[in-house]
Amino acid sequence: MKRCTIIGKTNVGKTLFLINFAEYIGAKSLDIDFINTNNKKVSKTYSLEKAVSCLVNTNPHKTRCVQSVIVNIPVGKGKKKICLVDTAGFIDGIHKDVEIRKAISQTLEIIRDSDIILHIIDASTIYNDDLPSSMGEVDYQISQFAQLKRGYAILANKMDKSEAKKGLIKIKEEFPGNLILPVSALYKKGFKEVKTFVAHNI
Numbered sequence: 053m054k055r056c057t058i059i060g061k062t063n064v065g066k067t068l069f070l071i072n073f074a075e076y077i078g079a080k081s082l083d084i085d086f087i088n089t090n091n092k093k094v095s096k097t098y099s100l101e102k103a104v105s106c107l108v109n110t111n112p113h114k115t116r117c118v119q120s121v122i123v124n125i126p127v128g129k130g131k132k133k134i135c136l137v138d139t140a141g142f143i144d145g146i147h148k149d150v151e152i153r154k155a156i157s158q159t160l161e162i163i164r165d166s167d168i169i170l171h172i173i174d175a176s177t178i179y180n181d182d183l184p185s186s187m188g189e190v191d192y193q194i195s196q197f198a199q200l201k202r203g204y205a206i207l208a209n210k211m212d213k214s215e216a217k218k219g220l221i222k223i224k225e226e227f228p229g230n231l232i233l234p235v236s237a238l239y240k241k242g243f244k245e246v247k248t249f250v251a252h253n254i
Contacts, residue, residue, distance in 0.1 A: 053122070054254050055135045056203075057162055059194060060172035062141025063185035065209045067119070069172060069237035070138045071103045074123050076243045087118040118162055127251045134254060137162060142190045168203035168253050170246070171195065175208040175219030175234070187223070195227055203253035205231040207246065212236040 058066045074082060082103050086094045098106065107119070119138040124131040139162060163169060171194055174185040181188075198204045206227055208220045211234045220234055233249065235242030 053133050053135055054167040055137060055162075055165065056168040056170065056250055057137040057139060057166040058170045058172060059139050059163060059198070060141065061174070061185055061188065061190060063183070064141065064172045064174040065237040066141065066172050067138050068104065068108045069170075069207070069209065069235070070119070070121070070136050071100060071107070072237055072240050073243060073246065074121060074136060075100050076240055077123060077125050077247060079121075079123050082121050085120045087120070125247065125251055125254070127254060132251075132254050134250065137166070141184075142194065163198060166201070166203075168250055169198045169201055170205055170207055170250075171198055172207045172209050172237075173223055174210050175216035175223060176210040176213035177215070178219035178222045179215070187219075187226070192226075195230065199230060203250075205233055205246075205249050207242075208232055208234045209237050211241060212239050 058070055060066055071082065079100070081100065082098045084096055084098060084103070084107075086096070088094075117140065120135050122133055122135050125134050171191070173187055173191055174183075177183045177186040180186050195206070206223065208216070208223050210216050211220065216234075220232075224232055231249065233242055233245050235246060
């Protein structure tokens with residue numbers, strides 16, 4: 053089974069993207085495996101609404117471990133199983149919280165074993181350096197590392213916000229030669245193109 057990992061800075065919309073994308077490709081509920089930094093696994097089943105209310109938060113680093121869900125994605129006339137993986141958000145520099153540092157290290161290990169990498173950048177905060185979700189040095193580092201894999205794409209998220217249009221232009225300027233897909237995780241916009249990309253790389 054192929055693994056599709058969702059990465060990016062904290063607060064860019066990774067968890068909401070995973071939940072809403074899973075719904076978009078047909079999931080009615082989510083059986084989520086939580087794997088902590090000691091590799092202990094806990095599994096929980098959520099309705100889609102419950103997953104959003106429990107797992108999505110505007111506070112930085114709500115996600116502190118790997119969260120994965122297996123879903124069926126339409127491919128041609130059939131379907132294939134794929135593991136969607138949500139990860140702890142990166143930051144520029146070193147976080148003072150040891151647990152968050154461990155979670156970020158865990159994310160790096162997951163990236164190495166991933167077949168598809170969806171790198172989410174918040175297009176609406178490109179020009180606001182004060183926010184934790186604003187594009188930073190770590191995004192360039194992620195891109196340099198992840199683009200070595202064939203299944204790498206940048207998702208310019210939060211395109212539902214007015215500031216995102218200028219942000220998308222900047223992302224395209226900063227990451228030439230990479231596939232960049234504008235999306236809104238909140239409103240499920242751009243998901244058709246993401247589904248096509250993921251299906252093509254399975």
